[in-house]
Each structure stands twice: as C-alpha cells, then as structure tokens.
Amino acid sequence: MKKIxxxxxxxxxxxxxxxxxxxxxxxxxxxxxxxxxxxxxxxxAGKPVAQALDAILAGRSFNEAIERFLRNVSVKIAQxxxxxxxxxxxxxxxxxxxxFALRQDNISEFLKAKNSxxxxxxxxxxxxxxxxxxxxx
Numbered sequence: 019m020k021k022i023x024x025x026x027x028x029x030x031x032x033x034x035x036x037x038x039x040x041x042x043x044x045x046x047x048x049x050x051x052x053x054x055x056x057x058x059x060x061x062x063a064g065k066p067v068a069q070a071l072d073a074i075l076a077g078r079s080f081n082e083a084i085e086r087f088l089r090n091v092s093v094k095i096a097q098x099x100x101x102x103x104x105x106x107x108x109x110x111x112x113x114x115x116x117x118f119a120l121r122q123d124n125i126s127e128f129l130k131a132k133n134s135x136x137x138x139x140x141x142x143x144x145x146x147x148x149x150x151x152x153x154x155x
Contacts, residue, residue: 022127028152030116039106045090066090070083071083075128080114
C-alpha cells in the first residue's frame, strides 16, 4: 500500500486545484466558471472528490467511487481538451486508489487524510500562490 504523506497529499491537492487542468476547469461548466470563483467555499472547491471519498467511506466499491467523481465532470469539454481530460481523470483515479487502500487498511487514518485533503484542495484553489511553498516547487 502506498502511504499517504503530507507532501503527497499537498501534491495531489495541487493537481486537483489547478485552475486550468483541475477541478475548476474540468468539473465546472464553462458558463458557471465565473460564479465558481465568487464565494468559493471548501464544499465547491472539493465537491467532486468529496463525493467519491464519501462513497469510499461508506464502503462502496472503487468503481462506484470513480463513478461518483465522474458525475461531476463538465459535459462541455472542448474536443481539443480531451487528452487533458483523460490525464486529469487518470490522475484522479490514482489519487482515489490511495484513499481506497487506506480505507481498507485503517479507517481512522482515512478520515484524517480525507479531511486534510479536502482542506488542502480548498486552500490551494483559493490561494494558488501557496502551491510553490507547500509543494516545494
């Protein structure tokens, strides 16, 4: 099992928080992106991942967790962005695999990691300049 570290958690959160290739781009419809950034909340920033993690917490299968995430992917992705979308979904799949394994191994650690992860997604979505500091980039 891959262990979830604070450094890894922040790198995964930065991947998801990326304005051009993360949740704000692929999980928000183009006409709603302006509204997304107004009154940004922890819930809005991490909703797609939170739903998948909640499915994992409830003991659902890995495929159901992925399906919960995919429900949130925008239906209006340009043809020229399909490759980036594939990379994004693949990255999310790898992140969720780590959380799924952790849930199977230790529910207490899963809960700590889940809550920290969702907070990190919000922080890095809201304050993208912190990415360099927390991800050692």
